[in-house]
Amino acid sequence: MTAEAPVVGVSAGAAVHAAAERLRAAKSPSPRLDAELLVGHVLDRDRAWLLAHEDAPLAADAASRLAGLVERRAAGEPVAYLRGFKEWYGLTLRTDRRALIPRPETELLVDVAVAETTRRLAADDRLITVWDVGTGSGAVAVALARRFRTALALGRIHLVASDVSPDALELAAENLASYGVDRLVALQVSDLLDSVGAEAAPPDIVVANLPYVPQRDVDAGAGSLAWEPRAALDGGPDGLDIVRRLLTRLPDRLAADGLAYLEIGVGQAAAVEAAVGLLPGSWSCSITTDLAGHERIVTVSRIP
Numbered sequence: 001m002t003a004e005a006p007v008v009g010v011s012a013g014a015a016v017h018a019a020a021e022r023l024r025a026a027k028s029p030s031p032r033l034d035a036e037l038l039v040g041h042v043l044d045r046d047r048a049w050l051l052a053h054e055d056a057p058l059a060a061d062a063a064s065r066l067a068g069l070v071e072r073r074a075a076g077e078p079v080a081y082l083r084g085f086k087e088w089y090g091l092t093l094r095t096d097r098r099a100l101i102p103r104p105e106t107e108l109l110v111d112v113a114v115a116e117t118t119r120r121l122a123a124d125d126r127l128i129t130v131w132d133v134g135t136g137s138g139a140v141a142v143a144l145a146r147r148f149r150t151a152l153a154l155g156r157i158h159l160v161a162s163d164v165s166p167d168a169l170e171l172a173a174e175n176l177a178s179y180g181v182d183r184l185v186a187l188q189v190s191d192l193l194d195s196v197g198a199e200a201a202p203p204d205i206v207v208a209n210l211p212y213v214p215q216r217d218v219d220a221g222a223g224s225l226a227w228e229p230r231a232a233l234d235g236g237p238d239g240l241d242i243v244r245r246l247l248t249r250l251p252d253r254l255a256a257d258g259l260a261y262l263e264i265g266v267g268q269a270a271a272v273e274a275a276v277g278l279l280p281g282s283w284s285c286s287i288t289t290d291l292a293g294h295e296r297i298v299t300v301s302r303i304p
């Protein structure tokens with residue numbers, strides 16, 4: 001404590017309480033959690049520390065920074081943008097308005113891609129090209145690059161992360177660099193799989209969390225949707241415009257025995273299956289359910 005930053009009589013615990021009250025009044029869906037995260041943020045401590053140190057003093061500068069953050073949260077700004085990072089899949093990823101905030105449900109997308117990549121690594125010595133299409137913050141690419149660091153370094157796997165937004169790719173580059181895996185991932189500005197052939201080999205495994213929110217829901221702007229880039233969310237009238245566009249590219253772009261894993265929203269599985277049924281050739285389509293019981297991942301592959 002210095003003379004410039006005197007204690008003004010507020011403890012961390014009292015600050016959490018007051019912030020939670022303010023956020024409850026502002027109809028935040030998770031006032032107590034938000035308050036703990038924001039108080040922890042101005043103290044540069046995590047929630048566990050905060051719970052054990054409720055009497056810790058909040059210096060005047062921290063209290064005034066907190067007041068600003070609480071007001072921004074009360075106006076709806078996502079905590080991940082206020083803190084500038086989000087914990088996801090055991091990682092701490094930088095988050096800002098350049099890209100979608102990583103969601104818990106997308107951890108499943110990593111799990112299915114890891115399982116299939118692992119299976120292929122064990123099956124033979126062929127190079128495996130994996131594409132994270134619409135990488136956004138780079139979350140999925142960072143998780144895959146860390147999991148397969150050795151195979152990537154040995155040239156067994158080629159990992160591409162693409163996005164149509166150069167701003168998002170910049171954020172992805174920062175996240176990859178912060179985990180020391182930037183040299184293991186090829187970043188590309190590409191509309192879906194458009195740069196396949198020109199700049200990259202046909203993917204054996206496509207992983208994609210594309211925008212799939214119906215336009216009217218983005219317009220309604222519940223929760224973080226009003227703050228995140230529309231281009232990362234808006235999938236048109238039924239949410240599936242971009243997913244369908246990617247599907248139509250698969251016959252030309254996916255390797256012969258390739259697989260595509262697409263994250264989808266609640267209630268979209270039947271429409272995606274119908275779209276797969278319209279692809280030229282013979283395709284199989286299966287659905288994986290997430291921990292909440294929602295149909296979440298569509299797996300698409302050719303039937304040999």
Ligand code: GLN
Pocket residue numbers: 100103105209210211212213232233234265
């Ligand atoms: N799961 C996100 C949501 O419902 C949507 C993310 C996306 O469009 N890929 O907010």
